[in-house]
Every structure is written in C-alpha cells, then in structure tokens.
Amino acid sequence: MTTADTSGLGELSEGQPLDDRVNNRSQKPSNEAYKAFMATGWAEDDAELPARAEVAPYAAQRRRALSERFPGERLVIPAGPLKVRSNDTDYRFRPHSGFAHLTGLGLDREPDAVLIMEPVEPGTGDDGGNHTAVLYFRPLAGTDSEEFYSNARYGAFWIGSRLGLEQVSALLDLPTRHLDEAETAITSNVGDPQFGGISVRLLRKVDEMVDALVDTVRYNTAMDPENVDLSALDALDGELTEALSELRLIKDAWEVKQMEAAVAATVNGFTEVVKALPRAIAHPRGERVVEGAFFSRAREEGNDLGYDTIAAAGNNATVLHWIRNNGTVNAGELLLLDAGVEADSLYTADITRTVPVNGTYSEVQRKIYQAVLDAADAGFAAAKPGAKFRDVHQAAVKVLAERLADWGLLPVSLEEALSDNGQQHRRWMPHGTSHHLGLDVHDCAQARKELYLDGIITEGMVFTIEPGLYFKNEDLSVPEEYRGIGVRIEDDILITADGPVNLSAALPRNPEDVEAWMAGLAE
Ligand code: GLY
Ligand code: MN
Ligand code: MN
Numbered sequence: 366m367t368t369a370d371t372s373g374l375g376e377l378s379e380g381q382p383l384d385d386r387v388n389n390r391s392q393k394p395s396n397e398a399y400k401a402f403m404a405t406g407w408a409e410d411d412a413e414l415p416a417r418a419e420v421a422p423y424a425a426q427r428r429r430a431l432s433e434r435f436p437g438e439r440l441v442i443p444a445g446p447l448k449v450r451s452n453d454t455d456y457r458f459r460p461h462s463g464f465a466h467l468t469g470l471g472l473d474r475e476p477d478a479v480l481i482m483e484p485v486e487p488g489t490g491d492d493g494g495n496h497t498a499v500l501y502f503r504p505l506a507g508t509d510s511e512e513f514y515s516n517a518r519y520g521a522f523w524i525g526s527r528l529g530l531e532q533v534s535a536l537l538d539l540p541t542r543h544l545d546e547a548e549t550a551i552t553s554n555v556g557d558p559q560f561g562g563i564s565v566r567l568l569r570k571v572d573e574m575v576d577a578l579v580d581t582v583r584y585n586t587a588m589d590p591e592n593v594d595l596s597a598l599d600a601l602d603g604e605l606t607e608a609l610s611e612l613r614l615i616k617d618a619w620e621v622k623q624m625e626a627a628v629a630a631t632v633n634g635f636t637e638v639v640k641a642l643p644r645a646i647a648h649p650r651g652e653r654v655v656e657g658a659f660f661s662r663a664r665e666e667g668n669d670l671g672y673d674t675i676a677a678a679g680n681n682a683t684v685l686h687w688i689r690n691n692g693t694v695n696a697g698e699l700l701l702l703d704a705g706v707e708a709d710s711l712y713t714a715d716i717t718r719t720v721p722v723n724g725t726y727s728e729v730q731r732k733i734y735q736a737v738l739d740a741a742d743a744g745f746a747a748a749k750p751g752a753k754f755r756d757v758h759q760a761a762v763k764v765l766a767e768r769l770a771d772w773g774l775l776p777v778s779l780e781e782a783l784s785d786n787g788q789q790h791r792r793w794m795p796h797g798t799s800h801h802l803g804l805d806v807h808d809c810a811q812a813r814k815e816l817y818l819d820g821i822i823t824e825g826m827v828f829t830i831e832p833g834l835y836f837k838n839e840d841l842s843v844p845e846e847y848r849g850i851g852v853r854i855e856d857d858i859l860i861t862a863d864g865p866v867n868l869s870a871a872l873p874r875n876p877e878d879v880e881a882w883m884a885g886l887a888e
Contacts, residue, residue: 387453393515400511407508410526414535420469420710421538423619425492427612428467432482432494434608437558439565440482440496441551441579442467442609443572447476447518455518457669459711461571462804463609468500469537471710472668474527478502479547479575484563499540501547504529551575552582562586566605610811613803615825620803621859623712624827627667628857628868630706631714634662635872638676638702639886642694642722651694652676655702663706671705671713672806678722682851683835685796696723699730701851705806715806715829716869717855724883726876729846733834734876736768737852740832741874744798748822748830748858748865755818758798761832766790769834774843792842793835799828802857824862831855 381389431440444460458473465471467480482496490496505521506512514522521527534541542550556562567579587593616624641658645651655676663670673688681687682701694700703717719734721727726734744761763783769790770779781787801808801817808827809817833853836843857868873882 403514404509404511407513410508410529415528415532416535417538418469418536420619421536423617424467424469424537424539426617428482428496428498429492429494430612431467431608432490432496435482435484435566435605436487436495437484437564439484439551439555439563440605441565441567441575442480442482442605443568443575444470444475444478444480444502445571446574453517459669461568462613462711462808463568463606464571465711465804466609466613467498468539471708475502475533477544477572479544479551479572481547481550483550497540499542499550500533500537501542501544501550502530502533503544548578551578555582556586557588560588564601567602568605568609569599569602606811607813610809611813611816613809614801614812614816614820615823616803616827616859617825620712621825621827623708623710624714624803624857624859625868626710627671627706627708627712627714628716629871630662630666630708631704631716632869632871633666634659634704634706635702635716635718636886637662638704639720639883642700642883645694646696646722649693650691652678652681652690652692655694655700656690659702659704663704667706668709668711669707671707671715675701675703675717677701677703677851680838680849680851682719682853683837683849684851685835694722697727698722699726699850699852701853703853703855711804713802713804713806714857714869715802715831715855716857716872717831717833717853718872718874718879719852719854720879720883724887725880730850730852731876733836733847733850734852734854736765737832737834737854738874738876739768740764740798741830741854741856744830744832745856745858745865745867748799748828748860750822750824750860750862750864752822754799754820754822754828757822757828757830761798761830762790762794765794765832765834769793776842792840794833795835796831796833798832799830801826801828803827822860824860826860827868828858828860829855830858 442464444464447455447458450456458476460470464480479501482498484496487495491498505527513520517523530541554563555565558564565579569576583598584590584593637658638655641654645654648654656674659674675687676690677687678692678694678700679698681692682699699719700722701719705714705716707713740761743764744757747756747760766779766782769775775782775789777787777789782789831853835851836847838849840848854874859866859868873879
C-alpha cells in the first residue's frame with residue numbers, strides 16, 4: 366500500500382511491517398545466485414571435541430545436591446534470552462547465575478538455553494540422585510543455511526562461531542539436545558502427581574517464554590482450570606528459586622579459585638586507577654577517568670564488571686549508589702572506589718578503598734578513616750566459623766557508634782543509640798556491613814533469613830565486610846570539617862576451618878600503607 370506524498374519523498378510504503386524496517390538502512394541481496402554463493406565454500410567446522418572442563422564435576426555435584434531436595438519433580442532452569450539495550454542492539458549476554466552455577470557455563474553462554482532436571486526413580490539418576498539432567502540450547506545454524514549469513518543476532522557469520530551440541534556435551538559432561546525439543550521436555554506429562562502427572566518447578570522471571578509455557582501447561586492440565594491456585598504454584602517455583610540461592614551459600618574449591626582470580630584482577634584495576642589519578646585530577650569528568658581505568662582491567666583480565674563501578678570523589682562518596690561518575694576529582698578530597706572484576710566464570714569481587722587524591726590523608730580524613738578501619742577489623746574478628754552472620758554487622762557498627770559518641774555527634778547516649786529504639790548512628794552508616802558474594806555481587810539473595818542474616822558462619826562462605834561513614838555536605842548536624850567526607854573500606858572474606866581469610870588483603874588498608882602504596886605508584 367502506498368500513500369500520497371506530503372513530504373516530497375514520492376509515494377511512501379505503508380505495508381512494510383515495523384519489525385522489518387530495521388533493515389531499511391542496508392541493502393541485502395536476496396537473489397538466488399547470491400544465496401547459492403553464500404551457502405558454499407566455507408571450511409568445515411572444527412569437529413574435535415573439547416576436553417572436559419575443570420568445573421564439570423563440581424557442577425554435577427551441585428545438581429546432585431539440588432536433586433536431593435526435589436525428588437519426583439521436574440526442575441526447569443532457564444539461562445534467559447538476549448536483552449535489548451536499544452532498538453536492534455543487545456547487551457552482551459550473561460546467563461542467570463543459577464543456570465551458570467548448575468551448568469558451569471560462563472561468559473556469553475548460552476542465550477535461550479534451558480537446563481531440565483527430569484525426575485527418575487529415586488537413586489537411579491545422575492550420580493545416584495533423583496534426576497537426569499539435559500541441557501537444551503540452540504546451536505548456531507550451519508554454514509550451508511541462510512541464517513548463517515543473514516541473521517545478525519544468531520548467525521555465526523555475524524557473531525562468531527560457538528560450540529555445538531556435541532562439543533558442549535563433552536565440555537560439561539552433560540547430555541545436550543536442540544532447543545526445539547525443550548518445549549516437549551518441559552510440558553510432557555505435566556499434571557497432578559496424584560493422578561500420575563509430573564509436578565514441574567520453574568526458576569521464574571528469567572525467560573518470559575518459558576514462564577508462559579509453564580503457566581499454559583499448568584492451566585491446561587489443571588483438574589479445575591477455573592480455580593487454579595496461582596499462589597500455590599508461585600510458592601512451588603519460589604521454593605526452587607530459594608533452593609538455588611541457598612545452594613550457593615557455601616562455595617566449593619573451584620568457586621574459591623574463581624573468586625581469588627576475580628579479586629586478583631580487581632586489585633590490578635585499583636592499581637591502574639591510582640596510576641591514572643594525575644589524569645583524573647586534570648579532567649573535567651575525573652570520575653569517568655577513574656571508572657574507565659578500572660573498566661579497562663575488567664575487560665582485559667575478566668569478562669566484565671560485576672556491577673557498575675562507584676567512582677566517587679569528595680561529597681559524591683557520601684552518595685551510596687553513586688554510579689553517574691561524572692564529577693571532578695580534586696586534590697585534597699578523598700576518592701571512594703567501589704569496584705569488582707567479574708571473571709569469565711562470572712564470579713565477581715566487590716572491593717572498596719577510599720584513598721586521598723593527593724596521596725596523603727588530612728587529619729580529619731584520617732580520623733574518620735581510622736574509625737571505619739577499626740570497625741572493619743572488629744567485623745573481621747567477629748567473622749569466626751560458628752558465629753552468627755549478623756554478629757559481624759553488630760561488631761562493626763558498635764565501633765562506629767562509639768566513635769560517633771566520642772566525637773559528640775550522637776543526639777542521644779551511646780546505649781540509647783545502640784538500642785532497637787535508637788539507631789541514630791545509622792544516619793551516617795545506613796547500609797549493612799556484609800553480604801554474600803559469588804556469581805552475583807549480592808549473592809544468595811533469595812536464601813531464607815535463618816540461613817542468611819541469622820545463619821551460622823560456615824567454612825566455604827565468601828562475604829564482604831564493608832563498614833563506612835558518610836557525612837554529606839548538606840548534613841548540618843555535624844561540624845563543617847566532617848562534611849563532604851565519605852569513607853568505606855570493603856574486603857572479601859573467605860571462611861576456612863582456621864578462621865576468616867581476607868582475599869583482598871593485597872590492597873593496603875591501613876592509612877600509612879595506602880599512602881606508601883600510592884607514593885610507590887607515583888614514582
Ligand atoms: N558494590 C555494592 C556493594 O558493595 O554492595
Ligand atoms: Mn559489597
Ligand atoms: Mn562494593
């Protein structure tokens with residue numbers, strides 16, 4: 366269909382579907398001669414199978430542990446789809462952390478994939494468990510297909526080749542099938558177990574298509590479709606989400622190695638930032654120079670950032686989630702850098718250092734810094750196997766409250782502030798002191814409170830200790846000399862049988878050590 370020209374462009378096409386119009390910017394030959402030429406003359410894909418990945422037996426153990434919790438039920442764990450950043454450009458793919466944990470796949474693998482753990486006779490499944498696992502994904506189309514060269518989202522011509530079904534199976538020591546078979550695998554025989562059906566549990570809100578598929582099959586197979594109990598089904602899925610989160614509370618030996626690698630790359634990133642400080646000071650958006658210096662290390666040594674870098678100088682350091690990072694970096698101020706490299710395995714570090722931009726802490730900066738350091742040390746001392754997770758926060762915050770009382774900043778007595786009905790010190794330390802760390806920066810977030818905040822610190826846990834004090838420019842309740850100073854010190858702690866180990870100890874923490882480190886890098 367065409368419409369009368371009102372623009373001087375001649376007759377305009379109205380019939381072209383909106384989704385096709387993305388192609389209007391380029392000319393794509395579609396004649397048969399071109400297609401035939403493009404479908405031939407490509408070298409065979411490398412058919413060699415890769416060696417089994419080091420992570421494979423660890424991922425199998427994780428699946429085995431999950432299997433123990435849900436005998437007789439089908440478990441569906443999607444990786445998630447590509448996500449649009451803008452128009453027809455996607456973000457780099459990152460699978461859901463629960464999927465990465467159970468498969469061992471990291472980096473950009475594998476969009477749209479689904480791990481299905483199929484229930485079998487208890488004790489006869491993988492490694493003597495209650496399920497057999499199969500990974501469903503979409504291998505890239507062969508070089509003889511049109512998709513190979515014409516699909517910019519999924520064609521190897523555009524996005525590079527990827528391992529095929531057999532190769533991924535060899536790599537992970539896990540059966541693989543084409544994604545086309547996943548729908549049947551998810552939906553077959555779903556129904557009330559009382560009547561021979563299989564109950565399905567889904568890691569929800571990862572892939573809308575899979576959510577819709579499971580919802581539909583649940584409706585279609587319900588005894589009474591008019592009265593499907595949605596909250597009961599949500600609870601079923603919620604328990605799987607919770608189990609996947611809790612499974613990650615204790616890291617295995619392979620995960621600890623990944624965390625160590627992520628921390629080592631992050632330490633290099635911090636060093637890069639200190640070296641870039643002269644350029645940052647001279648730049649109208651010095652915080653961006655800081656952010657960029659760290660990011661270059663994240664991409665060179667790892668997969669990406671584990672979270673958006675907080676590069677906060679001066680008063681911006683008092684803004685807890687300052688990720689705009691477009692401020693200046695001035696001599697005489699403190700720079701708070703909270704940053705973490707995510708390794709190719711997708712495990713991330715999460716470290717904060719607060720450094721004096723000119724290399725030397727002023728007297729008041731040092732006083733506040735020392736209070737935060739003492740709080741961190743108190744948290745570290747409380748982080749013993751057998752103690753409660755919440756004890757770490759309490760130990761750290763008590764030191765901060767005492768210091769605030771000494772400085773005359775609390776409007777009530779120390780005892781009152783520390784009581785449940787007080788908490789006035791939280792004005793300057795409003796966040797928690799610790800969170801679990803791993804595939805997600807805030808790892809294990811769906812674990813039950815009894816296993817998280819009220820949980821017992823146990824060998825194999827990795828968590829942060831990150832107290833801070835933040836005095837905003839606008840805070841008229843503190844003397845002027847405190848205003849515009851924000852300090853946080855954040856380390857990544859591994860719990861071993863012998864006690865806590867500071868994985869990020871390679872970055873100096875004591876003010877004198879920080880100054881010496883900076884001076885050494887300035888030489
Ligand atoms: N960077 C986020 C956090 O420290 O929790
Ligand atoms: Mn943190
Ligand atoms: Mn952090």
